[in-house]
Amino acid sequence: MNQATKRGGSVARTMRLWRTxxxxxxxxxxxxxxxxxxxxxxxxxxxxxxxDTLSTWRFCSRSASMxxxxxxxxLNVEGTLDSSGDWNRESWPKLWLYNLHYFDDLVSEGAxxxxxxxxxxxxxxxxxxxxxxxxxxxxxxxSLRIVNWIKWVLAGNVLDASSRTSLSTQTRxxxxxxxxxxLGNHLWANAKALIFAGTYFRGREADAWxxxxxxxxxxxxxxxxLADGGHFERSPMYxxxxxEDLLDLVQLAGLIxxxxxxxxxxxxxxxxxxxxxxxxxxxxxxxxxxxxxDAALGVAPSYAALMRYAxxxxxxIQENALALLEVxxxxxxxxxxSGAAVLxxxxxxxxxxxxPGHAHADTLSFELSLHGKRVLVNGGTSTYQSVEExxxxxxxxxxxxxxxxxxxxxxxxxxxxxxxxARPDNVFWAEENGVLLxxxxxxxxxxxxxxxxVVRIWRLDKNRLEVIDRVEGDLAHSxxxxxxxxxxxxxxKDEAAGVLKNENISLRWSxxxxxxxxxxxxxxxxxxxxxxxxxxxxxxxxxxxxxTEFTWN
Numbered sequence: 273m274n275q276a277t278k279r280g281g282s283v284a285r286t287m288r289l290w291r292t293x294x295x296x297x298x299x300x301x302x303x304x305x306x307x308x309x310x311x312x313x314x315x316x317x318x319x320x321x322x323x324d325t326l327s328t329w330r331f332c333s334r335s336a337s338m339x340x341x342x343x344x345x346x347l348n349v350e351g352t353l354d355s356s357g358d359w360n361r362e363s364w365p366k367l368w369l370y371n372l373h374y375f376d377d378l379v380s381e382g383a384x385x386x387x388x389x390x391x392x393x394x395x396x397x398x399x400x401x402x403x404x405x406x407x408x409x410x411x412x413x414x415s416l417r418i419v420n421w422i423k424w425v426l427a428g429n430v431l432d433a434s435s436r437t438s439l440s441t442q443t444r445x446x447x448x449x450x451x452x453x454x455l456g457n458h459l460w461a462n463a464k465a466l467i468f469a470g471t472y473f474r475g476r477e478a479d480a481w482x483x484x485x486x487x488x489x490x491x492x493x494x495x496x497x498l499a500d501g502g503h504f505e506r507s508p509m510y511x512x513x514x515x516e517d518l519l520d521l522v523q524l525a526g527l528i529x530x531x532x533x534x535x536x537x538x539x540x541x542x543x544x545x546x547x548x549x550x551x552x553x554x555x556x557x558x559x560x561x562x563x564x565x566d567a568a569l570g571v572a573p574s575y576a577a578l579m580r581y582a583x584x585x586x587x588x589i590q591e592n593a594l595a596l597l598e599v600x601x602x603x604x605x606x607x608x609x610s611g612a613a614v615l616x617x618x619x620x621x622x623x624x625x626x627x628p629g630h631a632h633a634d635t636l637s638f639e640l641s642l643h644g645k646r647v648l649v650n651g652g653t654s655t656y657q658s659v660e661e662x663x664x665x666x667x668x669x670x671x672x673x674x675x676x677x678x679x680x681x682x683x684x685x686x687x688x689x690x691x692x693x694a695r696p697d698n699v700f701w702a703e704e705n706g707v708l709l710x711x712x713x714x715x716x717x718x719x720x721x722x723x724x725x726v727v728r729i730w731r732l733d734k735n736r737l738e739v740i741d742r743v744e745g746d747l748a749h750s751x752x753x754x755x756x757x758x759x760x761x762x763x764x765k766d767e768a769a770g771v772l773k774n775e776n777i778s779l780r781w782s783x784x785x786x787x788x789x790x791x792x793x794x795x796x797x798x799x800x801x802x803x804x805x806x807x808x809x810x811x812x813x814x815x816x817x818x819x820t821e822f823t824w825n
Contacts, residue, residue: 303453501546512572611734629688652797681716722746
């Protein structure tokens with residue numbers, strides 16, 4: 273590589289960094305320096321006394337993660353905690369270690385039968401994770417662990433004196449290490465933990481924790497939960513996590529009455545029905561979430577599990593039948609349903625301007641279910657590690673949309689970075705003589721010389737889906753992709769037609785206006801650590817645009 277090429281690459285990386293950083297809020301920039309250099313003192317002293325409760329904690333359904341006394345299965349990978357060094361074992365992915373420090377198994381299915389394991393695990397954590405050292409003391413896992421330990425106690429278990437001291441010490445540390453440089457769901461989790469600890473414990477110190485948590489959540493609630501009920505990071509997975517958080521907080525307020533002001537619980541309750549509706553819209557007929565932005569199965573509770581939890585708590589949530597055309601305007605998602613077909617499309621922003629960390633370059637992508645089965649799917653998410661696979665999964669080519677000139681519609685990079693991003697435009701929807709119509713375009717490729725907007729139109733009725741794609745200006749090399757669920761097979765019967773089938777369902781497909789149509793191997797990632805082979809139909813656009821049609825009986 274010559275010096276000119278190296279300089280060019282360095283300039284490009286610098287410009288990409290600038291296009292990323294310039295959209296951050298000042299507190300995020302300042303907060304990074306504060307978080308890096310500020311090392312507060314930590315008070316280690318006996319825990320405050322705890323408050324009395326009216327009843328015991330009731331859990332939202334969650335799969336167990338402990339498979340043995342010190343053996344765990346996280347992200348579809350099993351590991352054993354053999355020594356104290358394993359809490360921070362470098363050969364294990366960071367997200368796996370995070371899960372190890374969450375202690376989710378304390379509040380999972382069958383937890384009462386594993387009480388002995390849990391008690392030993394808590395003692396080991398307190399003894400083998402000295403204050404401020406290692407992954408476990410990072411604010412996010414600390415926040416989740418504080419909540420899970422308190423839930424475990426509220427369910428009828430007992431922490432010994434050393435573990436209680438550890439719990440209060442963790443809360444003191446968290447209070448001084450709030451993730452103001454990240455904001456979003458991280459700061460929300462910090463606030464929830466402070467509210468839990470400040471409600472469970474008594475005294476002036478606990479009151480200060482609770483009040484700080486409540487003040488943060490009061491501000492974040494209206495910003496992070498959009499008017500359509502969706503979480504502003506536009507990830508169905510994180511949306512479900514935050515919905516469980518609000519249900520937890522409502523339960524906490526009732527379990528220890530007179531501590532959390534009534535007006536706070538009222539505000540939480542006001543958001544919950546909207547959030548349920550949003551999640552219902554973004555859930556496929558198979559009961560799992562749609563894969564837009566960072567989303568995977570097995571991390572957050574499903575819509576059905578959250579509904580059971582709400583009813584267990586006595587929350588009056590009404591489950592209404594969805595309309596044939598459901599629009600989430602602030603989030604930018606639209607659901608079309610006709611006969612046995614359900615289509616969910618992304619026609620919105622990739623996320624908040626200052627916080628697109630969980631965004632994929634998936635603008636104008638969609639997923640399709642038929643007869644309760646997923647047929648066309650986005651690629652999903654299997655890792656958060658900063659590796660090529662993470663970039664591939666976030667890229668446009670792993671989603672059911674149009675890619676131009678081999679580049680991403682939004683400039684995703686690193687694990688959680690976005691520089692230039694696609695902006696949707698001219699979005700409208702209608703019903704015409706029994707046909708559901710959705711139209712949208714985006715400007716993500718206008719940064720390429722001579723390329724204009726990407727335009728997509730969906731038309732759905734009970735037996736047919738038509739997708740029309742057009743790239744304005746210089747077409748360059750544009751490809752539309754349609755990724756099949758692994759249970760389906762694309763069969764190409766001639767140059768531009770064939771069938772898409774599994775054992776029970778068969779769709780006919782045809783393409784017009786394509787330069788070339790081909791079936792290629794692909795991957796689908798239904799969960800972290802999971803990769804399944806699938807097939808992808810690729811169609812290169814001609815100057816007149818592309819029309820892709822799927823029909824079924």
